[in-house]
Amino acid sequence: MTKLLNKPLKVFTIYALIILVISIPAYVLVVDFIWITELDENNWLTLQYTKNKLEAETFTEDDLEKINHIWGELQPGVSISKVEDNFSLQDSVYEAIRTNEYDPDDGEDRFRGLISYVVINGETYQLTIETNVEESDETFVAVAIVTLVFFAILIVGFIILNRKLSKNTWKPFYQTLSSLQSFELSKDRTLKLPETDIEEFQELNNSIEQLVKRNVDTYQLQKSFTENASHELQTPIALLKSKLDLLFQEKDVTPAISEILSSIEMPLSRLSRINKNLLLLAKVENQQYTEQEELSVKEYVENSLLLFEDYIEDKQITVCSDIENAIQVNTNPFLLETLTHNLLSNAIRHTQTEGAILIKLEANTLLFSNSGKAALDIKQLFQRFSMASKDKISSGLGLAIVNEIAKRENWKIDYYFENDYHTFSVEF
Amino acid sequence: MKILIIEDESELAQDMVKYLTTEQYLCEWASDYKSAINKISSYDYDCILLDLMLPGGDGLSLLSELKKLHKQDGVIIISAKNSIDDKVNGLKLGADDYLAKPFHQAELAARIESLIRRRQFDSNNIITQNEISIDLLAKTVTIENNLVNLTKKEYDLLLFFIGNKNRVLSKSALAEHLSGDFADMFDNHDFVYAHVKNLKRKLKECGYGDYLKTIYGTGYKWEI
Structure with missing residues (x-):
């Protein structure tokens, strides 16, 4: 993943590199052209001057020899020599590469020359003017170095500007992002994003705020729906239960009818439990249990064990509890009670007859393990109504409630399967 | 012994009357806040079964009313709300017991029995x-x-x-x-x-x- 701002930076960098690389030969050609034009002009001026001087005076052949000699000694750029056959008297320009006599280490030098002809005393002389020109490969190297230095400066500039831009221009964006990251539908009611003077970000923020508001509304509606629905169901369930109680009292109930009546009790219990748990879940979600106290976890586990001892004995389950660690947790008594009850009843229900349950209280963690056959899917485990077994009585909400309580209280809940034991852990 | 059932759900109230009425108990029924107040202020009951959600008023304020009248009637709250707050507040306001709906009639009968027994504690334990x-x-x-x-x-x-x-x-x-x-x-x-x-x-x-x-x-x- 690349950051948004690094993406154009990368493209810009590559583009700048391409352009600058292309510019190197272009610069070299232009500089070379200017050099040569200038030098040719310079050579021509020198030539005109020399010609004029030579033609204005009268020199003998010996004089010319002397001049040439002196020139050769003092100013090797200009030389004069006699031409025997004069079939080509046109001015010409040449380029030559020669070793530098004075500095052999420098390698070869490039020279630009102008050849012209002058007639002195009826004799034709060839006048050569030569100037040292910078070699194009040297120009190339120089231009390349300068270009690369500028390229480096450009990139450093890009990076610095980029950082500044992302710090200032993109600040509202990152603020929005962090608000969204910390937003929790079940906890926060509204999302307030900071005002910004950048139109796009303001539009984004407005859209997000609206979207979140719609979601929060829907969520609240759904939550209150669950709560209201289970409230409404309480009375009919209560009625069914009381009618059943009355039916049992009838004198002329035959054993067959009475057996049917008994078998109604079980699904009715389940209905009642599901409804109670839905209501409980809605209440935990609505943070209706806010009062906190310092509570001993050990005490609550013992209470749960006492409450369910009949069911444990009935299934001949061996319970090993190592809960001597006296940890205190600051929480709501009802939530802690519900947590231990649900975890223990879950363990009892899912342990086969003559199985074993281990309860352990470590430094900051409460562990419930029960013997089992295969690992359960942790992703589904804490979801509502995602029953692992075809348990007839389970409300399918017990672990969802445990999960919700843990979420409310910022406890860490975990499940793992090891050595044929399912283990649920709560880290306070 | 007289029991007052304050419950707006008539079916449920009738079931309770049917189940509880014996040679020992006499049951009366009030279906809303107003008639409940009338009954409470006119008569004494050994036990009042109080639903918290009533047409015309809140069950909890009925409890405070009872206190103002210096009545000694025993009160069992029967509520579909099953909320800890209601339970705590109810008991604080002087209710003797709390039973969440849905319940077994037998459980209700046992609670009433135990409440009445407790209230006669000094004379008969x-x-x-x-x-x-x-x-x-x-x-x-x-x-x-x-x-x-x-x-x-x-x-x-x-x-x-x-x-x-x-x-x-x-x-x-x-x-x-x-x-x-x-x-x-x-x-x-x-x-x-x-x-x-x-x-x-x-x-x-x-x-x-x-x-x-x-x-x-x-x-x-x-x-x-």
């Missing part, structure tokens, strides 16, 4: 039924001066049976009485058999009148 006498303070049971050695659960069951005499009690009502609100987390209430069996055996050993009958397919009945 021993329940006597023919040859059986139960000392509520010491939590002991004697049959013709022989101490019956019962576990806590067997003792609870005995009180539950006596509070629901001549009524058929289903297994789930018994399980719920013993394990409270959480009995419906389990699909097997067979442990009830074991407790009842033990209770029956121990009472029999001391020679009681064999009042505890098993009703085939349903549960048990304390017949007297």
Whole structure:
């Protein structure tokens, strides 16, 4: 993943590199052209001057020899020599590469020359003017170095500007992002994003705020729906239960009818439990249990064990509890009670007859393990109504409630399967 | 003994009247806040069953009203709300007990029985039924001066049976009485058999009148 701002930076960098690389030969050609034009002009001026001087005076052949000699000694750029056959008297320009006599280490030098002809005393002389020109490969190297230095400066500039831009221009964006990251539908009611003077970000923020508001509304509606629905169901369930109680009292109930009546009790219990748990879940979600106290976890586990001892004995389950660690947790008594009850009843229900349950209280963690056959899917485990077994009585909400309580209280809940034991852990 | 049932759901109220009315109890019913206030201020009741959500007013304010009138009636809150706050507030305002809907009629009867007994505490802390006498303070049971050695659960069951005499009690009502609100987390209430069996055996050993009958397919009945 690349950051948004690094993406154009990368493209810009590559583009700048391409352009600058292309510019190197272009610069070299232009500089070379200017050099040569200038030098040719310079050579021509020198030539005109020399010609004029030579033609204005009268020199003998010996004089010319002397001049040439002196020139050769003092100013090797200009030389004069006699031409025997004069079939080509046109001015010409040449380029030559020669070793530098004075500095052999420098390698070869490039020279630009102008050849012209002058007639002195009826004799034709060839006048050569030569100037040292910078070699194009040297120009190339120089231009390349300068270009690369500028390229480096450009990139450093890009990076610095980029950082500044992302710090200032993109600040509202990152603020929005962090608000969204910390937003929790079940906890926060509204999302307030900071005002910004950048139109796009303001539009984004407005859209997000609206979207979140719609979601929060829907969520609240759904939550209150669950709560209201289970409230409404309480009375009919209560009625069914009381009618059943009355039916049992009838004198002329035959054993067959009475057996049917008994078998109604079980699904009715389940209905009642599901409804109670839905209501409980809605209440935990609505943070209706806010009062906190310092509570001993050990005490609550013992209470749960006492409450369910009949069911444990009935299934001949061996319970090993190592809960001597006296940890205190600051929480709501009802939530802690519900947590231990649900975890223990879950363990009892899912342990086969003559199985074993281990309860352990470590430094900051409460562990419930029960013997089992295969690992359960942790992703589904804490979801509502995602029953692992075809348990007839389970409300399918017990672990969802445990999960919700843990979420409310910022406890860490975990499940793992090891050595044929399912283990649920709560880290306070 | 007079019981006032304050409940807006008429069907449920009628069921309660039907279940609770015996030679011992007389039941009256108020279906809204106003008629409840009228009844409370005009008469004294041994026990008031109070639903918290009433047309015309809140059940909890009825409790405060009761206090203002310096009434001593025992109050059991029966509420579908099952919220801890209501329970705590209700008990703070002077209610004696709290029972969440849905409940077994037998549980309600046992609670009423226990409430009335508690309120007569000073004069009578021993329940006597023919040859059986139960000392509520010491939590002991004697049959013709022989101490019956019962576990806590067997003792609870005995009180539950006596509070629901001549009524058929289903297994789930018994399980719920013993394990409270959480009995419906389990699909097997067979442990009830074991407790009842033990209770029956121990009472029999001391020679009681064999009042505890098993009703085939349903549960048990304390017949007297």
